[in-house]
Amino acid sequence: MPQAVREPDPGPVPGDGTAPEALRADCANCFGLCCVALTLVASSDFAVDKEAGEPCSHLQEDFRCGIHRRLRPAGYPGCTVYDCFGAGQKVSQGVYAGHDWRSRPETAEEMFQVFRVMRQLHEMLSHLTEALALPAAEPIREELCRAHEATERLTREPAGELAGLDATAHRETVAPLLREAGALARATVPGRPPxxxxxxxxxxxxxxxxxxxxxxxxxxxxxxxxxxxxxxxxxxxxxxxxxxxxxxxxxxxxxxxxxxxxxxxxxxxxxxxxxxxxxxxxxxxxxxxxxxxxxx
Structure with a gap:
């Protein structure tokens, strides 16, 4: 039998500040950032076009979705697919300390860019956390830990630094490690061709x-x-x-x-x-x- 590959709910990596629950969306503590920061294109996923920075017409004053219970029949199945990996609450309550883009419109453009960057960083953290839980990835554990710590450290940068961060470039340093971790785990499957x-x-x-x-x-x-x-x-x-x-x-x-x-x-x-x-x-x-x- 192959080695067990996933802990049911792995704890945080020693020394980091990102527990698994922080990588799950908590919409109640977000300023509806995915409903305003992203571009929507009218299609089978979204009923209308919407430019980045323009609030969705269904976003309410309390930052809740007015059609949340009927998104799919209303023509917004794409909204039910999206996941921010916990970036929404990190930006809303962490980076901007609970000050929303409506009460401080001068921060809106920066906040939306920070959210787009944070979402990428949190996705990487989610994958790195999983890779660290793979027993087969033990040979590269130190490299994975360093990548995790570097990524988590980036999430704590000031808003201005985050807004200008090249998340794609950082992803290029993380991707080879994730590929290697996956290959090491797949190699434990009995009879798998090299x-x-x-x-x-x-x-x-x-x-x-x-x-x-x-x-x-x-x-x-x-x-x-x-x-x-x-x-x-x-x-x-x-x-x-x-x-x-x-x-x-x-x-x-x-x-x-x-x-x-x-x-x-x-x-x-x-x-x-x-x-x-x-x-x-x-x-x-x-x-x-x-x-x-x-x-x-």
Whole structure:
């Protein structure tokens, strides 16, 4: 059997200030930043166009969404997919100490940029926290710890520094470590080919991690598969086993996950689950939440 790869709820890394709960969205302590800081494009995900910096017409004075309970039927399924990884409350209550953009409009533009940067940093922290919990990644634990500490330190920079931070450049220093951690974990799958597990079904001989749009992979053995950045849009993974499959950056829009086993899938995010179509029999990691629309 492969090594256990995910603690149910790993504690903070010694010496850092980011506990797992800080990497989960807490909308009650946010100034509706995702509803104003981001650009929306009219599509199947959003009913209207909205420029960054323009509040959504449904954002109320108390920063709550006026159509939260009916976002999907109202034409805003994209809002139910989004996750800020806890950046919203960090910016609202931490960086700006509870002073919102409405009461201090002179800070609005900077605050929105800080939020966009913080969201990227928190996503990296989430992945690094998971990588540190992988027993197989022990050989690179010190490097992962340094990357985690450096990323967490960036989140504590002053607002002006954060607004000008090149998060993409920092991601380029983190990405190789996450790839290596994933490879070390996938290598523990019994019988896994050294070059990476291939995907069966309509995908033919295409290697996992490529274009699997609409692929029929019902019941597929995807243990240890490299699905990083894979296009799984509308793919059928019903009953598939994704133990130790690396899905960092994979596109799960409308992916069918009924009865699939995702309990030990590597770098799976709430965003990916929210974008997919699962059911009550889909097995998910205890650190993530079953999307409400799966039961609709």
């Amino acid at each position: 070059s990476g597990r291939r995907v069966a079904g309509r995908a033919g001989k295409r290697r996992a991690g490529g274009d699997l749009f609409g692929a029929r992979l019902r019941g597929a053995d995807l243990r240890g598969a490299d699905l990083r950045s894979a296009c799984l849009v509308a793919a059928d993974l019903t009953g598939a086993d994704l133990e130790l499959a690396d899905v960092l950056g994979a596109d799960f829009r409308d992916t069918r996950l009924s009865r699939a086993d995702l309990t030990a899938t590597l770098f799976l995010t709430q965003v990916q689950l929210n974008a997919a179509r699962g059911d009550g029999a889909t097995k998910i990691p205890p650190s993530l939440t079953r999307p409400a629309h799966w039961d609709a």
